[in-house]
Amino acid sequence: MAKLALRGVVKRFGEATVCDGIDLDVDAGQMVCLIGASGAGKSTLLRCINLLEPIEDGEIFLDGEDISVPGLDPHPVRARIGMVFQNFNLFPHMTAIENAMLAPRRVHSKTRVDVRGEIESLFTRFGLADRMQNYPDQLSGGQQQRVAIVRALAMRPDVMLFDEITSALDPQLVGEVLDVLLALKAEGMTMLLATHEMGFAREAADKVCFLKDGNVIEEGPPSQIFDAPQHPETQRFLARSK
Amino acid sequence: MAKLALRGVVKRFGEATVCDGIDLDVDAGQMVCLIGASGAGKSTLLRCINLLEPIEDGEIFLDGEDISVPGLDPHPVRARIGMVFQNFNLFPHMTAIENAMLAPRRVHSKTRVDVRGEIESLFTRFGLADRMQNYPDQLSGGQQQRVAIVRALAMRPDVMLFDEITSALDPQLVGEVLDVLLALKAEGMTMLLATHEMGFAREAADKVCFLKDGNVIEEGPPSQIFDAPQHPETQRFLARSK
Amino acid sequence: MTRREKYDAAQRRRSLVIAASSTALVILALIILVPMAPGWEKVQSSFFNRAVLAKSFPKLLDAFLVNVMIFAWSAPLIGLLGLLIALARDAKSPALFPLRLFGAAFTDIFRGVPVILTVYLIGFGIPGLGLPRPWNSPYIWGSLALILTYSAYVAEIFRSGIDSVHHSQRAAALSLGLSERQVMRDVVLPQAVRNVVPSQMNMLIALQKDVSLLSFIGPVEIFRQAGVFKSLLANFTPYVGAALIFLAVTIPATRYADYLMAKQKRERR
Amino acid sequence: MTRREKYDAAQRRRSLVIAASSTALVILALIILVPMAPGWEKVQSSFFNRAVLAKSFPKLLDAFLVNVMIFAWSAPLIGLLGLLIALARDAKSPALFPLRLFGAAFTDIFRGVPVILTVYLIGFGIPGLGLPRPWNSPYIWGSLALILTYSAYVAEIFRSGIDSVHHSQRAAALSLGLSERQVMRDVVLPQAVRNVVPSQMNMLIALQKDVSLLSFIGPVEIFRQAGVFKSLLANFTPYVGAALIFLAVTIPATRYADYLMAKQKRERR
Amino acid sequence: SAFAAGHCAAGKTLTDGKFTVATGNPAYYPWVLDDAPESGQGFEAAVAYAVAEEMGIAAADVVWVRSSFDEAIQPGAKNFDVNMQQYSITAERDQVVDFSAPYYTAPMAVLVGPGAVDTAPTMAAIKDLKWGAVGTTTAVPKLYSVIQPGSDPLLYGDTADVSAAISANQIDAALFDLPTALFLSAVMIEGSKVIGQFSADSSENPDQFGMLMEEGSVLKACIDDALAALTESGALAAIEAQWLQDSTGVPLIK
Ligand SMILES: Nc1ncnc2c1ncn2[C@@H]1O[C@H](COP(=O)(O)OP(=O)(O)OP(=O)(O)O)[C@@H](O)[C@H]1O
Ligand SMILES: Nc1ncnc2c1ncn2[C@@H]1O[C@H](COP(=O)(O)OP(=O)(O)OP(=O)(O)O)[C@@H](O)[C@H]1O
């Protein structure tokens, strides 16, 4: 059974249909990359999975349970799914470490002391040990992005949704973040990433899905998608990135 | 004479020194790429050049004129320098096209009718023809980034500062934006880019500057920096990105 | 119809039923329970006296014109002055420190001093310095007192709105070459004003009622008129009449403002 | 010293000089010019009468204690009720529509009805329904009237603050698994409240003065006391005395709040 | 009990054995002197003590409280037995509260500021003045019905505000009861003058001051009896002569 499964997911903004019946499976412990043109609906799809946008039609299953039933209490579901936003959305009134401690303290009712050690080690792992006490406005773009990752990891979800998590990182950091993700995967984390970095997708993904016109046009292991794309749209999209 | 020249620029945030006496020259019509680790001070340097942050010491020359003289009226200077921010900073109360028309209308006192044609063609060039009437909150990350570029270009500056302008773009768009930049360069635009995409820097830059610890540690043509870096720090930084 | 649509429709129906029934319940309870209190008849005849209302209402409406008039010329001036003071307080350059000082002093003083003193001091005091008629009119000087006082309040609200716009917006606008004034006008203020519409509606509503303070220095507006009736008839119903007139103006106005805000919000995201 | 530091220092000096001299000029002008007006002596003896001030001041201070008391128990309740109403109006789920309706009705009514009517209606009307002493005390019911009225204003301000927090903040907090209530408490409200501090200071200051409205139903607070002196001595100086007492409280309070806000702002970016 | 055994007021007062009288805050000259009714100085204070004495209540058992007009007419329980602050008896007020028999009949008088002292005491002349009055008094209906001024009158909260408006030259004339007008012109407003009075008895509903009591007051009969006795014995007239200025010098307005 897939950890996360989408069946016929439809999402509209007014007249515009962004997701037009998307089917997608992410198995437990898998890392799946969503690729597609800017505006293809990658971010929207991630937001729908995290129940931040109501979907017009279709179902979303987490561990076989339909989490898109209207009227379902979304909070416990969201606590199992971590998300890193494309534009970070850090809380500007909290320091970096407070941002990261919020969810463990509130959702898992832990004390600052309980979680501090674990979170500090996360910050260190992302090269942010000396920035923990800064407010988001005092951080560089890449630092903010890493704080957002730490914040999402700190709540120990079993599925993570990452939206362009390396866009503001230098190559060295991209490598380091990739290492962290692979370590997470080794620990059994299920991950869905929206990314524009084809190199990253090729290196890390178990499966790549190409999104176009509200549908998954083609999916498969990176070797197949990148080296032998079947669909002409996929071929065209990837032509430029080689 | 360099179009843009920095001499001993020092910038501090409280105790922390972000720029520690930076010297940098950008010749007219050149495209210079700033590379460096996350938090190295790339964004800060661009903000200082655009006179958005006061510098503690040093001088900044535009066309040989010292624009960092305390007390100088910064507005005409800024009108000659365009800037695209790392996090876009679009105006949320204006549609995409209103965002782009603001500066020409206010700074160059043109009417909407005067500028509409030119700006619409810019939008089309960036694949945004059908998004002009959307508000920023209704745009995807990559769409916002492109609107920010259009907005900065619309005021027809002669120097452009770009901060990570391709971070939210898919590979195909990166290629197209690069084409636009090269076209601008052909028209004589001087450009300074902060970027993490080494491929982009290698392909487009006339000169690459590596920023570390508040200084330009190494600079030179991309071939030299990427293929034969001299400084051990540069070597280490680039090791991972190959 | 998808299950989402079905669910939404059911929710809407259910909440309408709850809203209607709970409202009905509260009203019913008031209608049934309150009259059971021992003193209800006395209270009713003091506060909800039909005969008194009928007698006083036309004159109250007449007097309300005075309020409307004073309100009509004061409100725009308050908005303008309030905005200017807010801008003065927000001036960034160190050379404009005196302006900031002036702004702070203005708000501190005119907010801190009770309106009624300002009304007396300006409404009686300045004419008392020896102005000839018609320049000593209580309408002029009373309005000035209101304008000064309310500007101070309104300025603080504008300031909070300006502060709530993220500084990166200012930076982005400046980077386009806009002057400080253009940045303020085109980028910061539109967002700031939008953020404070409800608070400024507060002020408008409060002002509409505080126009009545001018009655201390003579003008017979709706409150004075209600007070005259109250004294003559020894009955508080005229105040209820005045309140009805106020509500008839403010509720549609606030509902409309809310509607506009909600619409704009929907359109922009 | 870099040229930037030199320039900044020079600017600071210059602006201080300008501020000091312009302030001095204004004050001088007032001191010299106003007394030249023909009616100045009369105005001075009506409004700035030393003997009257000396006579009335101690009693005004005594009466001010009543204000302080009423203020002290009303303000926290207003803050709380205002916040609750704002939260009710902000309730998102369609099932909570009745709550939203209630919130809107509450603000519309208590903002729209003149305070003074609310004070009469609740302060005289409810006790008039037949409550025995001490439960018919004007202090209790008058305070309730103030609390209801001011909550409506305060709620609107909180609401504007909540609205001014970008919705992506809510989304980010929800995505962490926080409940609606935690999102509100930990993420939205802290930013919202910060955005509306100046507006809420407005309300505090206005409340401090509107405590005086209770005098309509009996309590002799500073304004009634000043009014008594005014009537007795036919002199407005007691109001000036009252204003001085108010200013002595509000100016330090607002300056301190401003200082805290500025400090926080500096620290966070 | 302080009451003579079996006196009609016994057991009917707010506090047994005490007679609680309310006056204004402040209480004005010449109705109460120095805002100190306990001294018995001033017309209304003296009348209160005379009535008390007549009812067999010792002066020491007269308790003074303060009240505003609004508190006097509120629908709930009152905190006084009688309230004296120049309340004019009107039919409408009588429906809400009780009034005693009148203790004074007040003629209305015209007070003019320094700029209008030469105005002739005729209806035609005073009509064109800029008028003011205290909004809570019966002077207001008199002003509208009898004088019918040419321009809208301005209305104020109390006599002090009217005085200030006259001083600021915002109004020319104001309508008061005669004792108040005389007091204001003599003491409060420099250069002002009482140019005329309306005959108290001539108008169809003369302005008469009565003590105000709670509607349905059981005390009313006793008070009325006491006032009747005081009128009978000439004591009331004596008090009036002692505290209120002789007003025969003020011309009648024609
Ligand atoms: N207001 C501030 N107060 C304190 N420190 C700040 C402030 N703004 C930036 N910094 C620090 O200055 C350093 C440089 O930031 P800058 O944004 O210029 O980095 P960058 O090179 O653009 O990094 P990135 O590639 O991640 O965007 C960072 O370490 C950041 O934490
Ligand atoms: N609130 C909205 N109203 C209308 N259209 C919207 C709204 N939000 C998003 N869209 C549109 O939906 C489409 C998908 O947006 P989305 O953010 O999911 O794209 P994306 O694949 O993440 O793109 P990018 O790679 O540029 O981030 C875009 O065309 C966008 O303009």
Ligand SMILES: [Mg+2]
């Ligand atoms: Mg996206």
Ligand SMILES: [Mg+2]
């Ligand atoms: Mg940066």
